[in-house]
Amino acid sequence: MATIRSYPWIRHFLGSPTGHVVHLRHGRVAHEGVGQAFWFRPTTSVLSEVPVDDQELPVFFHAVTTDHQDVTVQAGVTYRFTDPVTASQRLDFAVDPHSGATSTDGRDQVTSIVGQLAQSHATDVLASMSLAQAMTAGVPRVRALLGEVLPADPRLAATGIAVVGVQVLAVRPEKDVERALQTPAREHVQAEADRATYERRALAVERERAIAENELASKIELATRRERLVAHEGANARREAEEKAAAALVDARARAERGRLETESRADQVRAVGQAEADAERARMDVYTEAGQGTLVALALRDAASSLPAVQHLTVTPDLLTGLVGSLVQGALGGTPDGDGTPARKAA
Known part of the structure; x- marks a missing residue:
């Protein structure tokens, strides 16, 4: 936006970097360009400032499809003024010489011109499409059409306007129709x-x-393995019992054989001892047979004396003395006593 400073009978204009100013004095161009600064008299000057930056213009309009359905088109047009002098002559971009405010009539005129052109071309396209086609292919077709016809429109070119971009954002039906279409x-x-x-x-x-x-298969597998384990344990227990029984049988047989051998050995020993004792007894009997009565009595007394208690007093009776004397006499004579104790005579 330009800046105008007021002085007595004169003004100073300072332009902006995005505004192309056209200063007419007495109907002729005195100053023209971007970023101009000059002095002017408000009574003899006419100022116009045309923007040279890109302008965004939103466009909304309605169209009717072949199946008599109303659709709303939401688009955006980007344009710029390529010939600001022509635009200032065809459109109202006047600047107030006192305040510096630029008229908005020029922008409104551009909005009306571009909006009507876009609506006319888009309406023709949508009028040849059904609602379903407009919903699915309306946006790219309208965008392609507007992007082709608007930059080449002769009226815009004659006004010094160049369309640099077209965007079609949506082609939407009425709310109830859109809701019904969204239902499937x-x-x-x-x-x-x-x-x-x-x-x-x-x-x-x-x-x-x-x-x-x-889980069931795992349980079955575990049960099968447990069954195998029990079977193996039973087989091992039976084998162990059989081995123990066999070992016990071998041990019993060994003990029996050892007992038998020991018994036979003891029997042989007893037999040998008995035989020896019998032989000794037989020999002793033979000796006793050959020995005399006195010898036998003496031996008997000796054996009896070893087992008799100690004798403190001895009583000798006549009968004992008679027999003893007879024995002695017989021994001296070499005979044997009779039944009455008298010595017998020797045989011739």
């Missing part, structure tokens, strides 16, 4: 969501079934 898609999306939910549940059930089957 929503139902389809809901159906897909339900299907995904059912599939997820089915998958969860299938996984739970697989987990249950795995």
Whole structure:
């Protein structure tokens, strides 16, 4: 926006870097360009300031499709003034010489011109399309058409306006129609969501079934292994018992054989001892047979004396003395006594 300073009978104009100023004095161009600074008299000068930067123009309009459905087109047009002098002559961009304010009539005129051109061309395109086609292919087709016809429009070129870009944001039907059109898609999306939910549940059930089957298979496997373990343990126990029984049988047989051998050895020893004792007794009997009565009595007394208690007093009776004397006499004579104790005579 330009800046104007007031002085007595004169003004000073200071332009902006984005405004092309045209200073007419007495109907002729005195100053013209961007960023101008000059003195002027308000009574003899006319000022116009045309923007030279890119201008964004939103465009909204309605169109009717072949199936008599109203649609709203939301677009945006980017333009610039390529010939500011021509634009200042065709459009109202006057600047107040006292305040420096620029008139907005020029911008309103551009909005009306561009909006009407865009609406006329877009309406022709949408009028040949059904609502479904407009919803699906309306945006690219309208964008391509406006991007082609607006830059080449002769009226815009004659006004010094160049369209540098067209954007079509949406082609939308009325709200109730749009809601009705969205219903099948929503139902389809809901159906897909339900299907995904059912599939997820089915998958969860299938996984739970697989987990249950795995658990059951694990239990069966554990039971089978436990059965095998019990069978192996029973077989091992039986084998161990058989081995112990066999070892016990071998041990018993060994003990029996050892006992038999010991018994036979003891029997042989007893037999040998008995035989020896019998031989000794026989020899002793032979000796006793050959020995005389006195010898036998003496031996008997000797054996009896070894087992008799100690004798403190001895009483000698006549009978004992008679027999003893007879024995002595017989021994001296070499005979044997008779039954009455008298010595017998020797045989011739």
